[in-house]
Amino acid sequence: MALKALDIYKLLPKKNCKECGDPTCLTFAMKLAGGKADVELCPYLSDEAKSVLGASTRPPIRLVKIGVGVRSFKVGEEFVLYRHEKTFYHPPGIVFRIPDTMTEEAIVAVTKRVQDEVFTRVGSDLRFNGIAIENVSGSPDIFARAVATVENVKAHLPPVLISKDPAALKAALVHCGTYRPLLHAASQENFREMCALAKQHGCPLVIRSGTLDGLVQLVKDCTAEGVTDLVMDLAPASLGDFLRRSTGIRQLAITRAVPDLGYPVYLNAAATGQQDAAVALGIVKYASVIVTDPLSPGPTKAALTLRQNIYTDPQKPIQMNPGLYRVGTPDKDAPVLMTVNFSLTFFTLQGYLESSRVPCFMLIVDTEGLSVLTAVAAGKLNETLVRDSIKKFAVENEVTHRKLIIPGYASPLSGRIEDATGWKVLVGPRDAAEIGEFLHEEWK
Amino acid sequence: MGYDCNFGWTSTIGNVILGATKADGGTRRISYTIGGGTTLPFIEKRTDAPVPLIAFEICDFPGFWSTIVTDYCGDLVNHPGEWAKAADASYGADLIRLYLNSTRQRNFSDIASLGTVVEQVLGASTLPLIIEGSNEPKIDSEVFQKCGEVAQGERLLLGTAEAGKYRSIAAAALAYNHSIIAQSPIDINLAKQMNILLKEIGVQRDHIVIDPYTGALGYGFEYSYSAMERIRFSALKGDIDLAMPMICSAADTLTIKEVREAEPEVKNEMAIQWEFATGIAAAAAGAEIICVRHPGTIPLLKKAFADMKKTVVPAGVS
Numbered sequence: 056m057a058l059k060a061l062d063i064y065k066l067l068p069k070k071n072c073k074e075c076g077d078p079t080c081l082t083f084a085m086k087l088a089g090g091k092a093d094v095e096l097c098p099y100l101s102d103e104a105k106s107v108l109g110a111s112t113r114p115p116i117r118l119v120k121i122g123v124g125v126r127s128f129k130v131g132e133e134f135v136l137y138r139h140e141k142t143f144y145h146p147p148g149i150v151f152r153i154p155d156t157m158t159e160e161a162i163v164a165v166t167k168r169v170q171d172e173v174f175t176r177v178g179s180d181l182r183f184n185g186i187a188i189e190n191v192s193g194s195p196d197i198f199a200r201a202v203a204t205v206e207n208v209k210a211h212l213p214p215v216l217i218s219k220d221p222a223a224l225k226a227a228l229v230h231c232g233t234y235r236p237l238l239h240a241a242s243q244e245n246f247r248e249m250c251a252l253a254k255q256h257g258c259p260l261v262i263r264s265g266t267l268d269g270l271v272q273l274v275k276d277c278t279a280e281g282v283t284d285l286v287m288d289l290a291p292a293s294l295g296d297f298l299r300r301s302t303g304i305r306q307l308a309i310t311r312a313v314p315d316l317g318y319p320v321y322l323n324a325a326a327t328g329q330q331d332a333a334v335a336l337g338i339v340k341y342a343s344v345i346v347t348d349p350l351s352p353g354p355t356k357a358a359l360t361l362r363q364n365i366y367t368d369p370q371k372p373i374q375m376n377p378g379l380y381r382v383g384t385p386d387k388d389a390p391v392l393m394t395v396n397f398s399l400t401f402f403t404l405q406g407y408l409e410s411s412r413v414p415c416f417m418l419i420v421d422t423e424g425l426s427v428l429t430a431v432a433a434g435k436l437n438e439t440l441v442r443d444s445i446k447k448f449a450v451e452n453e454v455t456h457r458k459l460i461i462p463g464y465a466s467p468l469s470g471r472i473e474d475a476t477g478w479k480v481l482v483g484p485r486d487a488a489e490i491g492e493f494l495h496e497e498w499k
Numbered sequence: 500m501g502y503d504c505n506f507g508w509t510s511t512i513g514n515v516i517l518g519a520t521k522a523d524g525g526t527r528r529i530s531y532t533i534g535g536g537t538t539l540p541f542i543e544k545r546t547d548a549p550v551p552l553i554a555f556e557i558c559d560f561p562g563f564w565s566t567i568v569t570d571y572c573g574d575l576v577n578h579p580g581e582w583a584k585a586a587d588a589s590y591g592a593d594l595i596r597l598y599l600n601s602t603r604q605r606n607f608s609d610i611a612s613l614g615t616v617v618e619q620v621l622g623a624s625t626l627p628l629i630i631e632g633s634n635e636p637k638i639d640s641e642v643f644q645k646c647g648e649v650a651q652g653e654r655l656l657l658g659t660a661e662a663g664k665y666r667s668i669a670a671a672a673l674a675y676n677h678s679i680i681a682q683s684p685i686d687i688n689l690a691k692q693m694n695i696l697l698k699e700i701g702v703q704r705d706h707i708v709i710d711p712y713t714g715a716l717g718y719g720f721e722y723s724y725s726a727m728e729r730i731r732f733s734a735l736k737g738d739i740d741l742a743m744p745m746i747c748s749a750a751d752t753l754t755i756k757e758v759r760e761a762e763p764e765v766k767n768e769m770a771i772q773w774e775f776a777t778g779i780a781a782a783a784a785g786a787e788i789i790c791v792r793h794p795g796t797i798p799l800l801k802k803a804f805a806d807m808k809k810t811v812v813p814a815g816v817s
Contacts (some may be wrong), residue, residue, distance in 0.1 A: 088528035139725040174718060267502045293809035299542045306504045313502055331772065335779040352765045353772030356757055357716065361776050364721035399719050406756040428684065488754055
């Protein structure tokens with residue numbers, strides 16, 4: 056069972072020595088309670104206290120780093136079954152699969168795509184994360200050559216090496232052994248050789264089994280061999296099988312009912328026969344490394360967007376900086392549209408304004424990231440804020456007219472805004488999708 | 500398997516019946532019972548748990564519809580009956596959802612024409628039907644009355660009730676034994692409140708489908724996703740006022756920037772994939788009716804749902 060911060064505090068030395076990096080023992084205790092710190096950081100703990108704390112304060116799912124450098128990614132260290140309970144911390148790495156039988160040109164092309172492709176939305180750059188090279192040929196030489204081809208692009212992407220044959224992995228590791236590749240996969244038959252390779256190169260290792268018992272056994276075997284950076288391939292027989300066991304593992308791990316299942320999950324979407332569905336399902340249901348064949352434009356954007364959505368912290372509304380934003384090149388007669396600084400509201404409205412082709416100003420006021428509806432209800436969006444924002448962002452210098460378009464949901468405020476600002480208020484539509492039509496009809 | 504998860508659920512999602520066959524006084528060839536869930540979606544132990552239904556959305560005024568769909572479906576869109584027939588026979592939908600969006604024209608008053616449209620659709624396809632009425636308080640009462648009456652005995656799902664407007668829909672549903680879509684703006688408490696309002700005026704629990712409102716993927720979908728998870732969670736934990744099945748309709752999907760501004764050669768693919776990813780995620784969160792507007796999304800979702808239902812591990816996987 057998880058301990059509360061105060062229970063943990065009782066076991067600490069209470070010296071406030073700061074040697075753990077925290078200012079006080081109490082703040083360290085709070086971090087431990089949240090699974091955000093390691094008991095080993097405290098030099099003064101008795102072995103007994105360590106053993107009590109160790110089991111209950113280490114993160115229920117181990118953090119595993121894959122790759123090195125700027126494109127490396129970390130997975131695991133999750134705490135909840137539902138994102139709304141807290142948040143999901145580490146988005147799954149989506150890696151493109153390359154069979155080692157692919158031509159050199161094609162391998163280079165896929166690698167360059169993962170290196171360069173960026174999809175920017177809501178102010179963030181979304182990318183795929185790495186390259187998985189699969190030993191389809193069965194030949195260690197061909198496998199090693201394919202891995203060398205990827206590495207020669209110098210994209211420094213996290214590699215995943217897929218082969219049942221330790222000899223093939225060994226040959227490939229010559230080319231990328233120092234880049235923390237993820238090795239796939241240890242089974243009951245080969246785990247000793249796999250563990251030896253993982254230890255020699257300091258890389259994370261995937262274990263693979265079609266049952267939870269099998270995974271638990273492999274975790275015990277591999278950790279006994281000294282490999283602790285593990286990732287679990289559930290070898291799912293269907294999407295439903297993945298869903299059921301992935302959910303079960305998450306639940307058993309976060310409740311610490313089966314600590315040996317506390318490792319991130321690997322999903323080979325390409326092997327499910329329903330790749331696009333598997334990618335989407337993996338994103339929402341606890342996969343941490345998703346292997347897929349290179350995706351076409353539709354699934355690319357849908358998958359990256361879904362991952363961005365699901366891994367958005369539900370505790371913090373995403374905010375825009377308040378200010379006056381331009382759409383196109385507005386002149387002194389251009390309309391001014393006021394709305395809130397909830398980024399989703401901003402980007403949705405901006406998208407529709409762009410396609411309306413009416414150059415205009417967006418006056419973004421600070422509602423601390425609340426949407427129009429909630430900001431009106433909470434009183435955060437009010438006439439004083441609007442008046443002060445008009446002044447602060449010098450809107451009166453930008454346009455000669457004094458007309459302000461406000462969101463439909465802010466209509467109860469229209470009279471008060473007119474009184475406070477001296478501007479004439481036009482109540483716009485509730486739905487941003489109708490703003491183009493509104494401007495064309497109402498803005499003369 | 501040696502490990503069993505205990506989520507501590509104490510309750511079950513209530514059932515709602517959609518459509519009535521001849522035996523039940525209707526003319527549909529099939530009726531569906533949704534709900535009945537006892538745990539998280541797709542991890543039921545019983546093998547006869549229903550998979551989510553796919554509703555294809557059509558309308559009676561295609562001028563207000565996405566051009567991606569109207570271009571793709573062609574002249575069909577001008578004939579709601581023919582369009583419904585295609586949704587059933589060629590696209591493979593489980594349900595038809597008819598939007599009477601002609602009522603959204605300014606000063607619309609031709610209520611009789613709506614009855615004709617509903618009759619056409621009921622005659623053209625024998626799938627159970629969802630009808631979306633007007634969005635205008637002045638005519639709501641007449642519109643829902645007309646729909647309810649024309650489709651008497653068919654066990655429609657009527658939409659959409661919201662906190663500010665539910666009496667007309669409820670009246671029509673109660674008078675003609677139809678069910679209701681109860682929508683709230685992405686908030687579990689408001690969803691519950693909406694259901695209580697309906698209960699207070701006499702709508703039975705087994706006649707309510709919750710619409711937690713689905714924001715398009717990339718435009719607030721995560722809020723809807725979590726609202727669905729929370730509703731399902733609370734229902735399974737025993738909150739009877741939330742223990743109804745859910746419907747997901749990400750109606751804005753085809754108008755968002757990524758889809759609207761996609762290159763012509765990938766526009767259909769983008770629309771389909773956006774609806775598809777939304778449908779998969781919503782189903783995993785607990786939605787039992789997934790609404791789509793692009794015909795191309797239906798076979799993909801069907802295939803995926805069938806595989807998501809399969810949980811048996813064949814021997815030999817180790």
